[in-house]
Amino acid sequence: xxxxxxxxxxxxxxxxxxxxxxxxxxxxxxxxxxxxxxxxxxxxxxxxxxxxxxxxxxxxxxxxxxxxxxxxxxxxxxxxxxxxxxxxxxxxxxxxxxxxxxxxxxxxxxxxxxxxxxxxxxxxxxxxxxxxxxxxxxxxxxxxxxxxxxxxxxxxxxxxxxxxxxxxxxxxxxxxxxxxxxxxxxxxxxxxxxxxxxxxxxxxxxxxxxxxxxxxxxxxxxxxxxxxxxxxxxxxxxxxxxxxxxxxxxxxxxxxxxxxxxxxxxxxxxxxxxxxxxxxxxxxxxxxxxxxxxxxxxxxxxxxxxxxxxxxxxxxxxxxxxxxxxxxxxxxxxxxxxxxxxxxxxxxxxxxxxxxxxxxxxxxxxxxxxxxxxxxxxxxxxxxxxxxxxxxxxxxxxxxxxxxxxxxxxxxxxxxxxxxxxxxxxxxxxxxxxxxxxxxxxxxxxxxxxxx
Amino acid sequence: xxxxxxxxxxxxxxxxxxxxxxxxxxxxxxxxxxxxxxxxxxxxxxxxxxxxxxxxxxxxxxxxxxxxxxxxxxxxxxxxxxxxxxxxxxxxxxxxxxxxxxxxxxxxxxxxxxxxxxxxxxxxxxxxxxxxxxxxxxxxxxxxxxxxxxxxxxxxxxxxxxxxxxxxxxxxxxxxxxxxxxxxxxxxxxxxxxxxxxxxxxxxxxxxxxxxxxxxxxxxxxxxxxxxxxxxxxxxxxxxxxxxxxxxxxxxxxxxxxxxxxxxxxxxxxxxxxxxxxxxxxxxxxxxxxxxxxxxxxxxxxxxxxxxxxxxxxxxxxxxxxxxxxxxxxxxxxxxxxxxxxxxxxxxxxxxxxxxxxxxxxxxxxxxxxxxxxxxxxxxxxxxxxxxxxxxxxxxxxxxxxxxxxxxxxxxxxxxxxxxxxxxxxxxxxxxxxxxxxxxxxxxxxxxxxxx
Numbered sequence: 001x002x003x004x005x006x007x008x009x010x011x012x013x014x015x016x017x018x019x020x021x022x023x024x025x026x027x028x029x030x031x032x033x034x035x036x037x038x039x040x041x042x043x044x045x046x047x048x049x050x051x052x053x054x055x056x057x058x059x060x061x062x063x064x065x066x067x068x069x070x071x072x073x074x075x076x077x078x079x080x081x082x083x084x085x086x087x088x089x090x091x092x093x094x095x096x097x098x099x100x101x102x103x104x105x106x107x108x109x110x111x112x113x114x115x116x117x118x119x120x121x122x123x124x125x126x127x128x129x130x131x132x133x134x135x136x137x138x139x140x141x142x143x144x145x146x147x148x149x150x151x152x153x154x155x156x157x158x159x160x161x162x163x164x165x166x167x168x169x170x171x172x173x174x175x176x177x178x179x180x181x182x183x184x185x186x187x188x189x190x191x192x193x194x195x196x197x198x199x200x201x202x203x204x205x206x207x208x209x210x211x212x213x214x215x216x217x218x219x220x221x222x223x224x225x226x227x228x229x230x231x232x233x234x235x236x237x238x239x240x241x242x243x244x245x246x247x248x249x250x251x252x253x254x255x256x257x258x259x260x261x262x263x264x265x266x267x268x269x270x271x272x273x274x275x276x277x278x279x280x281x282x283x284x285x286x287x288x289x290x291x292x293x294x295x296x297x298x299x300x301x302x303x304x305x306x307x308x309x310x311x312x313x314x315x316x317x318x319x320x321x322x323x324x325x326x327x328x329x330x331x332x333x334x335x336x337x338x339x340x341x342x343x344x345x346x347x348x349x350x351x352x353x354x355x356x357x358x359x360x361x362x363x364x365x366x367x368x369x370x371x372x373x374x375x376x377x378x379x380x381x382x383x384x385x386x387x388x389x390x391x392x393x394x395x396x397x398x399x400x401x402x403x404x405x406x407x408x409x410x411x412x413x414x415x416x417x418x419x420x421x422x423x424x425x426x427x428x429x430x431x432x433x434x435x436x437x438x439x440x441x442x443x444x445x446x447x448x449x450x451x452x
Numbered sequence: 453x454x455x456x457x458x459x460x461x462x463x464x465x466x467x468x469x470x471x472x473x474x475x476x477x478x479x480x481x482x483x484x485x486x487x488x489x490x491x492x493x494x495x496x497x498x499x500x501x502x503x504x505x506x507x508x509x510x511x512x513x514x515x516x517x518x519x520x521x522x523x524x525x526x527x528x529x530x531x532x533x534x535x536x537x538x539x540x541x542x543x544x545x546x547x548x549x550x551x552x553x554x555x556x557x558x559x560x561x562x563x564x565x566x567x568x569x570x571x572x573x574x575x576x577x578x579x580x581x582x583x584x585x586x587x588x589x590x591x592x593x594x595x596x597x598x599x600x601x602x603x604x605x606x607x608x609x610x611x612x613x614x615x616x617x618x619x620x621x622x623x624x625x626x627x628x629x630x631x632x633x634x635x636x637x638x639x640x641x642x643x644x645x646x647x648x649x650x651x652x653x654x655x656x657x658x659x660x661x662x663x664x665x666x667x668x669x670x671x672x673x674x675x676x677x678x679x680x681x682x683x684x685x686x687x688x689x690x691x692x693x694x695x696x697x698x699x700x701x702x703x704x705x706x707x708x709x710x711x712x713x714x715x716x717x718x719x720x721x722x723x724x725x726x727x728x729x730x731x732x733x734x735x736x737x738x739x740x741x742x743x744x745x746x747x748x749x750x751x752x753x754x755x756x757x758x759x760x761x762x763x764x765x766x767x768x769x770x771x772x773x774x775x776x777x778x779x780x781x782x783x784x785x786x787x788x789x790x791x792x793x794x795x796x797x798x799x800x801x802x803x804x805x806x807x808x809x810x811x812x813x814x815x816x817x818x819x820x821x822x823x824x825x826x827x828x829x830x831x832x833x834x835x836x837x838x839x840x841x842x843x844x845x846x847x848x849x850x851x852x853x854x855x856x857x858x859x860x861x862x863x864x865x866x867x868x869x870x871x872x873x874x875x876x877x878x879x880x881x882x883x884x885x886x887x888x889x890x891x892x893x894x895x896x897x898x899x900x901x902x903x904x
Contacts, residue, residue: 107829377559419624
């Protein structure tokens with residue numbers, strides 16, 4: 001077995017998603033309505049999400065069938081390759097084996113289409129005509145635009161104004177796939193107009209963009225909302241990553257000692273990790289590690305508590321690790337890792353120590369990404385570089401101990417559309433940022449009071 | 453056989469490149485020294501190219517072994533997938549089968565690393581310390597930077613100044629892979645300084661950048677030059693594309709009626725086409741089509757004659773289709789298709805009607821690219837869109853005739869770094885440009901007088 005890339009035929013695209021709810025160490029907490037603070041009902045959510053997705057959001061079934069129409073589109077890029085990073089291993093002089101699952105092969109260049117496609121599908125069969133969503137850096141917006149195009153849905157993306165200006169290529173990708181892209185705050189929603197009235201020069205935030213997209217969906221009969229991370233059904237869809245990786249490692253005759261994913265809202269991490277959580281629940285010895293930026297240390301410095309999903313306190317309240325819903329992270333380049341909260345499922349697993357978490361500074365991440373690009377060739381997305389940093393650290397530790405170790409990480413996307421971040425790194429314009437504990441304490445004073 | 457992607461294992465990366473010189477309908481013409489206008493000798497070229505590449509440049513051997521060190525790096529992305537474009541076929545309602553070979557899976561996002569890697573390798577074993585080269589839009593520059601990084605060579609890229617400003621992401625990729633990128637004209641060479649003395653605001657041209665890179669290599673003992681297209685050895689290296697595609701079509705139980713590649717200098721076209729030229733020479737019925745922009749119609753409107761390889765008349769003189777070395781193409785977005793000449797091997801095959809050529813306007817190309825991205829997902833590079841246009845036209849013709857047709861085209865790269873081109877297209881800022889025949893006639897008056 002000396003392949004660089006371990007490939008699977010399309011017949012081995014998973015037939016079912018794996019639902020980690022069936023293997024949790026404790027029952028998940030209910031999600032609460034932001035107004036009543038009572039558990040949300042499917043009726044509350046039906047204006048926003050189609051029945052197929054709501055069912056998955058609430059499901060405790062272990063395996064959920066992937067519709068043929070979704071697998072048909074997955075075939076455009078799945079199964080994604082599993083690489084053995086031999087050139088990186090040699091450069092590090094490590095006895096460790098490093099494997100990475102590469103999700104940058106999707107048309108949008110990241111793992112996001114794994115959930116965008118089923119989200120568009122379930123909307124299509126529910127009669128949705130248009131999807132409204134928000135995007136920060138643009139990875140999610142471009143993926144849902146692609147998926148809507150595939151199923152003939154219209155798509156409106158509220159893009160955080162600062163990214164709208166700074167990430168023109170992502171905006172162009174959305175437009176190419178037929179989406180209407182609006183800089184948020186926009187004048188199309190009450191939420192947007194009220195922000196603009198107070199601050200006409202507002203650069204926007206993900207929280208504001210979420211408010212706009214949700215309002216758009218809630219006030220239009222034929223329109224529903226879509227979210228690219230955090231929610232149970234999003235994590236569910238991403239499990240194709242880990243399911244494939246496990247099969248590919250079998251072909252290589254290997255099993256990981258440690259499984260690593262970068263962590264923002266939690267979806268790419270859940271994708272690589274959850275199938276190994278199942279193994280761990282069944283008694284396998286495997287470490288599972290979420291890697292986040294020190295500038296947004298949700299899992300390592302936040303608290304496990306009920307909090308709003310968004311800044312505007314309009315999204316449901318969920319039990320999760322949070323830095324406080326009014327937390328404002330600094331403008332690091334890994335735009336996908338700047339969420340104040342974390343997926344409730346990931347949070348529960350972290351709280352019960354099924355998974356571990358680690359925070360890394362962005363300079364060390366870019367350093368690892370540059371070494372990776374120089375050995376393996378692929379230019380990583382800034383988000384993915386966090387997983388690389390942790391994988392390299394594991395490999396160096398194995399070297400220091402003189403012991404073998406098998407490392408698997410998820411390379412969630414390529415960085416061709418994020419080259420400005422590398423420019424800033426090489427020009428010395430980036431610095432590390434440790435989020436001050438006192439500031440977290442301040443944010444945490446604003447957590448909602450709930451009866452549970 | 454209903455796979456969307458036809459994959460080969462790494463063991464089926466070709467072991468040899470195919471040299472079309474063994475199947476030409478006439479012997480190739482000699483290449484002439486720009487000063488003496490006598491055939492160039494290996495001695496003339498040794499300051500610029502290492503022996504391994506010069507040997508290949510002159511070789512008539514049918515098969516040339518690919519060094520293990522090169523195949524080892526090819527494994528990072530090769531064999532590239534062959535796709536059956538079922539969703540595009542359905543959208544067109546055509547009875548034709550459309551296959552495309554996708555070269556955008558390389559770390560640089562195009563076919564260029566197929567030759568960059570062996571060029572760096574042969575330089576490395578010849579003791580070259582540094583490679584100097586030029587780049588226009590940056591596809592080549594980023595690929596040779598990657599390859600130099602892989603073999604521990606230094607790399608200096610003279611990048612046409614207008615692209616240096618307009619294509620910052622390509623520049624960043626080169627820098628990430630360790631190359632030094634200079635805006636051309638630069639103050640580092642006599643060629644650059646003399647241009648700047650006359651026109652300090654010069655935006656540069658590929659011709660000027662070539663002159664700078666050649667001068668750099670010729671004046672530094674430890675430095676050699678590298679070219680990303682046109683030359684025989686470059687076309688040779690790219691034949692891995694067509695060799696793989698032929699094997700993949702065998703798996704699908706198919707053989708193409710027509711093979712299509714976009715054409716600038718000729719390398720990606722040669723890559724997909726030459727192995728089928730071998731089949732045609734052996735009696736197979738197959739049409740082979742080069743597709744160029746109407747704004748730079750070298751094969752369709754140029755003449756087959758001896759001309760300089762560069763504007764500055766410093767590069768060797770070769771027999772090829774040319775629009776005249778002082779031809780200045782308009783600034784279309786397919787920057788890789790703006791060369792005044794064509795690969796001598798492609799030119800000879802076109803002159804003897806072994807291959808056919810077609811020119812298409814850029815608006816029709818972008819239209820096809822948008823349809824392609826909306827059905828197949830992948831966003832094509834503007835260059836590759838020319839091949840898509842021709843493939844779609846073939847499929848529509850098959851539909852009009854109500855007859856099946858098997859079409860193979862090369863999707864030479866993705867467009868993630870070229871989204872500005874799509875913006876311009878959607879904003880209506882692009883127009884078609886037919887190069888006026890009178891202007892070609894004017895350029896052709898300046899062809900060199902040679903004794904042959």
